[in-house]
Amino acid sequence: MHIPPSLKHKKFFYLWLGQLISVTGTQMQLWALFWHINHLNENPMALGGIGVARILPVIIFSLIGGALADSMDRRKVMFVTQSIAALLAVTLGLLTQFGQITIWYIYLITALQAVVVAFDGPSRQALIPNLLPKKDLPNAFSMTFTAFEAGAVLGPALSGIIIASFGQEAVYYFNAISFVAVLIALVMIGDVPQSIAATSSGVSWKAIKDGIHFIFSKPIIFSTMMVDFVATFFASASTLMPIIAKEVLNVGVVEYGYLSAASAVGAVLVAVILSQVKEIRRQGMVFAAAVVVFGIATIVFGMTKSIVVAWLAIAVTGGADGVSTIVRNTIRQLQTPDHVRGRMTSVNQIFFMGGPQLGEIEAGAVAQFFGAPFAVVTGGIGCIVGTILILWKWPQLRTYNGDEPMLAGATAD
Known part of the structure; x- marks a missing residue:
């Protein structure tokens, strides 16, 4: 194996390492929240409610965040958003520690954190191409995905252990500390030049409309967003995992943490393999x-009563999602000029976050009436059918091969 070329660029390496640490904390908190809510209220709709809190602010504010990323210093925007995120995590920990936490406080703080994500995401994604040469961008996207999924492996597993050992609030404090890693990285990166065109439109309704028009004028970009949304809307099994773990697989919080980490394990393995693939x-x-395989594995997860088979099925969903994520993100970023990259990312953020968050509501509602296994199985079927329909509607996606092979790994040149 060789060192990925993107990590040879110091500024990108600082951001990559900071994200790896921060995502671990964020994933710890996410899975702890699912467990926390299920402890406070065992109604499946209560779990679905967190999906509303996580997606509505993203839908409302992401387009503004994208315009901001194209008109201001992306590094400074991230510094503010990461600082606010740390304070919100501390607040969640204090409310839990002193026995003042309620499900409504969890919804409120989750919604505020989603506002932060709406502004942070576009700047973070658009910043990456400013940190290294274009020839190393595909590998940078692959390594960024690897960092996020590696954090997602550690986060859920550590979350279960920490809750069992130190209590629920400890997870939230760990998450707050993890944001400091990104703040340090942003300081070490220093000034980052942005395209002059990126700051010309400002934060305005016209700038937002121009970004939306760009998406709709690119069938390949728009169709990948549609597949992303439909697949994750139907096959979002994560919100029902606490119920599956307790009622179907008959396991506790520690095993739940391991099960939650399975998706990221599969994703990391795939990302490491792809980082070594030339094209x-x-x-x-x-x-x-990859999306069809994701749907099939989701069906298997919903049908099994074996913790081993369930873990393997979730790992396969993670690997399949890893392939689709790396491919689609690389296609979008390489086809988007710098002056509109933040706005493209903001629209994409609505799609890729909206799918699973709204899917949590759908899954919770179906599980309420028909049970969690039925909700998961039918979700996997919906993922497959939806993908086939989109491929029929946009045949350009099915036949897409780019102008040349997509560089994926360390030998990007």
Whole structure:
């Protein structure tokens, strides 16, 4: 194995390392919240409610966040958002520690954190191409995904252990500390030049409309967003995992943490493999096939009563999602000029976050009436059917191969 070329660029490496630490804390908190809510209220709709809190602010504020990322110093925007996120995590920990926490406080703080994400996400994603040469961008996207999924492996597993050992509030404090890693990275990165065109439109309704028009004028970009939304809307099994763990698999909080980490384990393995692959051909078919595999594995998870099979099925969903994420993100970023990259990312953020968050509501409602296993299985079926319909509607996606093979790994040149 060789060192990925993107990590040879110091500024990108600082951001990558900071994100790895921060995502671990964020994933710890996310899975702890699911467990916390299920402890406070065992109604499946209570778990679905957190999806509303996580997506509505993103829908409302992401487009503004995208315009901001194209008109201001992206590094400074991130510094503010990361600082606020740390304070919100501390607040959640204090309320829990002193026995004042309620499900409504969890919803409120989760919604405020989603506002932060709406502004942070576009700046963070748009900042990456400013940190290294274009030839190393595909590998940078692959390594960024690896960092996020590595954090997602550690986060859920550590979350269960920490809750069992130190209490629920400890997870929230760990998350607050993890944001400091990104703040340090942003200081070490220093000034980052942005395209002059990126600051010309300002934060305005016209700038937002221009970004939306760009998305709709690119069928390949828009169709990948649609597949992302439909697949995760139907096959979002994560919100029902506490119920599956307790009522179907008959396991406790520690095993729940391991099960929650399975998706990220599969994703990391795939990301490491892809980081060593020279190129990916027929990207459209690779992307579509990965999403179909995601749906099939979701069906298996919903049907099994074995913790081993369930873990393997979730790991496969993570690996399939890893392939689709790396391919689609690389396609979008390489086809988007710097002056509109923040706005493209903000629209994409609504799609890729909206799918699973709204899917949590759908899954909770179906589980309420028909049970969690039925909700998961039908969700996997919906994922497959939806993907096939989108491929029929936009055949360009099915046949897409780019102007040349997509560089995926360390030998990007």
